[in-house]
Amino acid sequence: MACFKKTYCLFKCYVFQYYQWLPFALKTTLFFVIGMGSVLYTVYFPSSLHRLLCCVGFSVQEIFVEGRKRTDLSGIKRALNLIPQKSLFSLDLPKILNTIERMPWVRSAVIERILPNRVYIRLCEKDPIAVWIGPEQKQYLIDKEGTIIVALNPKDTVKWNKLLKIMGANAPSNVLDLQRALSLLHIKTIHRAVFLRSGRWDVYVDHTLCVKLPEGEVTFGLQRFLALRHKIPKNVKVIDLRSGDSVLMEFDKNGPLPNKEQRDKKEKNEEV
Template structure:
């Protein structure tokens, strides 16, 4: 690929105007334009002629000849410029595009190529443009990993739309939370938005289980299970953040914190701690 640099114009005495030189491909392209216009006329006003078997064949031949003219005029693929690619494999992207150097640029079916690109697991959307005379421009928007979804006893990588991105080789995404529940990916964006209001606490959440398709249980990095309510989970999360900030509740010897009741806090402690609390005078 070439890097084209526009140099600043030097301050010189104004010269006599020169005749503008057209690119070499412009004049042959004028002939090609006539042929393409003829094709458009066949498709528009002369539709009734297509009842003859010879007309489609003639039109296809005419189109092929027109594309050959554009190719001879220099309108061929020399570069594929891709923007937005991060995780999408470059080799796979080019293979799916199915474009070769020297192909007629105007002969590329950009809509079909776009659909093929959007079938790639990492590609959420794609835009393809022909940029005369030699470049096929591709801009893709990649899917953003949201979480690992436990499905059929296996973890898969999903995005915020619940679309499965990867089924294998997910070790690099082990830092993402694990979602459990059939509808968990669909409901997770709202939950994660709530959790982000307390980022330090959010970073300690290892898994989220959707219970009864209505509310969430959170598993923290130290094994503590936190139960959020169906109504106002954001308020309960803010309450937990305050408890952690002021009392370090997650550092206590507890196994579960139930936030489903707005007027009280229910805490379940470890069996050894419960036994010690029942018998404070005995050394266990």
Template sequence: MSARLMANPQFRPTLAGQGRDEMPRPPRAMAASARKGNRRRAMPRWAKPAFKAALIGVPTLVLLVSALTAWKRPSLAETLAAAQEGLLESTSSLGFVLDEVLVVGRNETERSTVMDSLGIVRGDSILAFDLAEAKARLEELPWVSSASIERRLPGTLYIRLTERQPMAIWQHDRQFTVIDRAGRPLADAVELARRGNQRIETLPQVIGTNAPQQVQALLEALDKVPSIRPRVTSANWISDRRWNLQLDNGVTVKLPEGTGMPMALRQLAEMNSKGKVLDRDIVAIDLRQPDRAILQTSATAQLPGMEDEAAKKKPPGKKT
């Protein structure tokens, strides 16, 4: 066979009516894909740079306008203040004003008290609001233990409060004040009762000039005797040294001073668990001595075993 008749691997056949330099038509699937792509126009190349330039240019322009309106001020401080004021006015016109205040964790603190502490009203510039100062003012409120504030632009302040827990009612100078575990005054108990707060009815009372400073140690000791704590209705701080507890059945428990108090309460819990001492007809239990407990009975009290002794002393033949 002649070499001229051998197949050429670079040979590209042409269709009838098609020029030698023209590309062959793509397959049917490629043509369909091309038609589908042509229906979605790509973003012009100039769009992204223009968008970035607008993000940078608009605030810069606002700042320049504010500075130009204040350049004639007599001092640098006044110039900067005027520029800042102009910038805030410009941002306010763009919608960065207070529209809503969301408060989470508020149970006892009045909403009006929170708003007064913030010192801001609807329509004020939210960017001019000082978060640090507002946080400090909120944490000065009696019920508030800690606070956090954040802006949620364009117009919302989000506030989270952690409130103190009421633990007792301090009776002093004919007043009743709700205090927390650390003895800090929270609110007037009478006012809370007038508002319908039912929680304060379950709080024990503490009596004494310096009782709030000592209540934390007492509560910590009572936490370790859960069978006794719910029965305590009041605690009297005696001679600025020790506590007398009043129980729900009218029994007075005289506790020792200092570090002996927790041990005495554990002793009371053990005595009641084994001998049901709090169910007897007694008026007081003296636990001030570390090695003994003294029970004071009422005038008509009869301790276990006394009935048998009384029966032995009766004259024979006499019926009762």
């Protein structure tokens, strides 16, 4: 190694000693020949160039992935297509970024080279807010933009059982308004909702009580329901809030209807 360094130093001194005496035209020609030779070598022998870059320390050694919670790590590795002795400059970053952003859980991503041998990837993942029960009772995770993240297997449904379950062809694109209203009013007893063709929601409280909300007024309808909730008899199965002036109730036919004495007793207890 010491012998190689000594030979290199002697060669460099020899070249520069005679280079300074060359005419300007010859210097320009020499630079042009060396430059064109480098370009042609890069074009026709790219693999050799990347092997050379790897030899001088520019091979990919470390990959940093930030923001990953649910994205498949093996999918990221496949997108990078790393092979032994692959240089950092051989990575097609736009192509890799496009592949990563098409992965199910990824909303957006950033990829950068960090010299001399690192690749940095930052992910922004999608957050599921509901489970959409689509055609043939197949279930899908939905994000806040109403797009499908992934289809759920029967084994995965238990994992996402606490999410709001929605039905209806246009339910995914309208679920954000409903979810915002539920969060704003701190309602945690609604676990299922159906979006109808008329453009409104039927929500189910404690899986049994159906509340028909007015069209385009999700928050207002839920506020009315909260104000009336303590006055609703237990054997009511449907509450219709579509009219702003009245409240219609449908009682369970299998349950006992409240008689006048029960209603008077209940109102008296409420007054006390």
